[in-house]
Amino acid sequence: MTFTLSIASFRLMRLAAFGAAVAIVAACSRTEPEAKAPAPSAAPVAQAAAQKVRYAGYPGVTGLGVQLGIDKGFFKDEGLALEFINTQDAVSGLASGDIDIADWNTTGAIVAAGKGVPLTIVSSMFRHVGPFYLVGAPDIASVAALRGKTVGAAAFGTGLDVYARTILSKEGVPLDSVSFVANGVNAAALATVENGSVSATIIHEPFASLAEANGKGKVLAAGYDYLPRFHTGVIVANNQFIASSPQLVEKFLRAYFKSNEYAKAHLDEYKAFYAKRLSVDPKVVDAAVQRELPIWANDPKVSLDELQQTQQVQLALGFQKEIYDASRFVNLAFIPKGTAP
Numbered sequence: 001m002t003f004t005l006s007i008a009s010f011r012l013m014r015l016a017a018f019g020a021a022v023a024i025v026a027a028c029s030r031t032e033p034e035a036k037a038p039a040p041s042a043a044p045v046a047q048a049a050a051q052k053v054r055y056a057g058y059p060g061v062t063g064l065g066v067q068l069g070i071d072k073g074f075f076k077d078e079g080l081a082l083e084f085i086n087t088q089d090a091v092s093g094l095a096s097g098d099i100d101i102a103d104w105n106t107t108g109a110i111v112a113a114g115k116g117v118p119l120t121i122v123s124s125m126f127r128h129v130g131p132f133y134l135v136g137a138p139d140i141a142s143v144a145a146l147r148g149k150t151v152g153a154a155a156f157g158t159g160l161d162v163y164a165r166t167i168l169s170k171e172g173v174p175l176d177s178v179s180f181v182a183n184g185v186n187a188a189a190l191a192t193v194e195n196g197s198v199s200a201t202i203i204h205e206p207f208a209s210l211a212e213a214n215g216k217g218k219v220l221a222a223g224y225d226y227l228p229r230f231h232t233g234v235i236v237a238n239n240q241f242i243a244s245s246p247q248l249v250e251k252f253l254r255a256y257f258k259s260n261e262y263a264k265a266h267l268d269e270y271k272a273f274y275a276k277r278l279s280v281d282p283k284v285v286d287a288a289v290q291r292e293l294p295i296w297a298n299d300p301k302v303s304l305d306e307l308q309q310t311q312q313v314q315l316a317l318g319f320q321k322e323i324y325d326a327s328r329f330v331n332l333a334f335i336p337k338g339t340a341p
Helices: 007-028 060-072 090-096 106-114 159-170 186-194 207-213 239-244 246-265 267-278 282-295 304-317
Strands: 051-056 080-084 101-105 119-124 133-136 150-152 179-181 200-203 218-222 233-238
Touching (some): 080 246, 090 106, 090 119, 090 233, 119 239, 133 186, 150 159, 159 179, 186 207, 200 207, 207 282
Parallel strands (some): 051 080, 150 179, 150 200
Antiparallel strands (some): 101 233, 119 233, 133 200
């Protein structure tokens, strides 16, 4: 059997390969360099050694603000050296004490904390709602046209799955009329649209904009238009780390939001950084960033009311068995003053 490698497929392979490379680098060497010792002629006060924080950050677009902040020295300015932990399960690392702070999906954090995992939600991420898009094949005219079709839901029971099912339901497509498949994320998910395995998939940027740029798909719906109060991203910390180093939690959050605020305020610089780090065409980057500006909130606050509504959506879909009292494991005392918009 002979396979022909299209330009689009090659580009997807590059993106996928980049993701793997980032994972390896994240696990092994993404630690900020320690500050150099002052020269003998410098002030006599010794410079304090950077304090290590073991951080499980999201890779890809979601983590680019932090990466830019590291390059700008914002974490170093706080006296922090981030040791990046590459994992598919931050909850286990938080529970074992191998991770201090992590980016995590809100529903996963709620369920884990509700079941007794020693973690605390200390802040929202730089955006509260899901940056997820339902991308259809070129011959799919609308969401309504997906009745009787196969749709990619990323991974069953995740926020991506919630958004996919909610979009279809609110557009009048009976969920039992659709065949849902767990088709992965990012390049893998887009490939299933390109090869015809699915008629549409839920997906992140820059893959939604890439699909439109290469003519292999089109955005049918933005998830946040359908679930504007479904919370998807929080920063969580290990309870022991909070107890022993509360000042480091505050310093981390200050640098985290300074990084993302800088990125949003300097979009040309951020877009160039984005394109270079992820090897994405600048025109695709521009489209992807413009699409997500409305949900780039840089607001660290966590609304208990939003968490309640988020859990109710989960419960209705059968993705959560009970509603947890989120006030028991949300502590916003570490958010630096002046950070909230």
